[in-house]
Amino acid sequence: MNSLSLRPGPIALLILGLIFSLHLLASFTHEEYGRVTSISRIASKLSPNKSTFTGNAFPNDQIYSDKRANATFVILCRNNQLWDTVRSVREIEDRFNNVYHYPYVFLNEVPFTEEFKYRLSSIVSSKAEFGLIPRDHWFQPDWIDEDKAKKSRDKMQSENIIYGGSLSYRNMCRFNSGFFFRHPLMQKYKWYWRIEPDVHFHCDITFDPFRYMEEQNKIYAFTISMVEYEATIPTLWGHVRDFVQKNPQYVAKNNYMGFISDNAGEKYNLCHFWSNFEIANMEFWRGEAYMNFFEYLDSKGGFYYERWGDAPVHSIAAAIFASRDQIHFFDEIGYEHAPYTHCPKERDHWKRGRCSCNPKTNFDFDGVSCLDKYVKFIHT
Numbered sequence: 001m002n003s004l005s006l007r008p009g010p011i012a013l014l015i016l017g018l019i020f021s022l023h024l025l026a027s028f029t030h031e032e033y034g035r036v037t038s039i040s041r042i043a044s045k046l047s048p049n050k051s052t053f054t055g056n057a058f059p060n061d062q063i064y065s066d067k068r069a070n071a072t073f074v075i076l077c078r079n080n081q082l083w084d085t086v087r088s089v090r091e092i093e094d095r096f097n098n099v100y101h102y103p104y105v106f107l108n109e110v111p112f113t114e115e116f117k118y119r120l121s122s123i124v125s126s127k128a129e130f131g132l133i134p135r136d137h138w139f140q141p142d143w144i145d146e147d148k149a150k151k152s153r154d155k156m157q158s159e160n161i162i163y164g165g166s167l168s169y170r171n172m173c174r175f176n177s178g179f180f181f182r183h184p185l186m187q188k189y190k191w192y193w194r195i196e197p198d199v200h201f202h203c204d205i206t207f208d209p210f211r212y213m214e215e216q217n218k219i220y221a222f223t224i225s226m227v228e229y230e231a232t233i234p235t236l237w238g239h240v241r242d243f244v245q246k247n248p249q250y251v252a253k254n255n256y257m258g259f260i261s262d263n264a265g266e267k268y269n270l271c272h273f274w275s276n277f278e279i280a281n282m283e284f285w286r287g288e289a290y291m292n293f294f295e296y297l298d299s300k301g302g303f304y305y306e307r308w309g310d311a312p313v314h315s316i317a318a319a320i321f322a323s324r325d326q327i328h329f330f331d332e333i334g335y336e337h338a339p340y341t342h343c344p345k346e347r348d349h350w351k352r353g354r355c356s357c358n359p360k361t362n363f364d365f366d367g368v369s370c371l372d373k374y375v376k377f378i379h380t
């Protein structure tokens, strides 16, 4: 063992010295090099307002760790989605998190395999935690009439409604609507960024979306919005209206009703934010208004008797209980979940993000997108 010395030998010291001298030389002779690596410069890029989120340089890791928001990525997935999950995480790491080092929470209704934990832990630049979902947060409750639920599943399947026959999809939608933010591993965070297996991040994200949300007092952010299949939520809007009538105190004065209804709340226009991408404040979901809203909807059984998605449930709540300006559209974040892509439409965003998506594939103003409605609404 004597020959294995841990002290640097003379050659290693020489190399270290050489690197240090080169750095000094570069700092003095090359203004750009000195400017980019200067700590105060990097720190000033982090000052908390929007105009500072325009730099190309990634902030320095060490400095950044003090500035991190109280936030985590959350990924709900199955063990057999290991490689699709690896790909999503690899991309968000390369495009963003290799600098910011936000932690991850992986959730599943069955324990993650050792292989799953090994692969994901190996590729993240931060902490990864693996959680088991409590039974009553996932499975169909006993008070649901299974005969009635089964009839509905069979009917929806025969009508070729997407996921119409799937019970597990319904469990997933109910979990994402009302439970993920209550999981013990999620409780310690305020903000989350939802990611799914097999999604793509097409651009460098050269600012911190969590900090942006915090500083601008946002509660919910999206990249893609679209129209929901009406057959999956036939009675949802009626229940929303009943809830609002019984609980007018929760309605934000200056809300987004004009985005989700074309006749002042009489009918739902089916617009929603596509929830496979979400960055949001969990205190909003944990708050009195949303908790009561969720309990009310859940008691109607529509997650099982119909096929209510977490996307319309989240979106409707955000549109009614959040005030104007608290919802944000991130044009800068190039994002793909098959079959749709949001590719930054601003040329400047595309260049700064060194994007890999073709702007012509951008879904923003597709026929079933709701972004035009959103943009018109926020400019009224």
Ligand SMILES: Nc1nc2c(ncn2[C@@H]2O[C@H](COP(=O)(O)OP(=O)(O)O)[C@@H](O)[C@H]2O)c(=O)[nH]1
Residues within 6 Å of the ligand: 075, 076, 077, 078, 079, 081, 107, 108, 109, 110, 168, 169, 172, 195, 196, 197, 276
């Ligand atoms: N653990 C677990 N995750 C699921 C299950 N069903 C869906 N998910 C996850 O829930 C999210 C949405 O499901 P997905 O099949 O992508 O639905 P889609 O995006 O609406 O087509 C993804 O992150 C899936 O990995 C399930 O039964 N168990």
Ligand SMILES: *[C@@H]1O[C@H](CO)[C@@H](O)[C@H](O)[C@H]1NC(C)=O
Residues within 6 Å of the ligand: 047, 048, 049, 050, 051, 052
């Ligand atoms: C935002 O940053 C700019 C540039 O550093 C500064 O001039 C401005 O006062 C800041 N605004 C706020 C609200 O902090």
Ligand SMILES: *[C@@H]1O[C@H](CO)[C@@H](O)[C@H](O)[C@H]1NC(C)=O
Residues within 6 Å of the ligand: 070, 187, 188, 189, 190, 283
């Ligand atoms: C982060 O947020 C959670 C939930 O709001 C809170 O319980 C926790 O104390 C916060 N942690 C820090 C370090 O602020």
Ligand SMILES: [Mg+2]
Residues within 6 Å of the ligand: 196, 276, 337
């Ligand atoms: Mg998906």
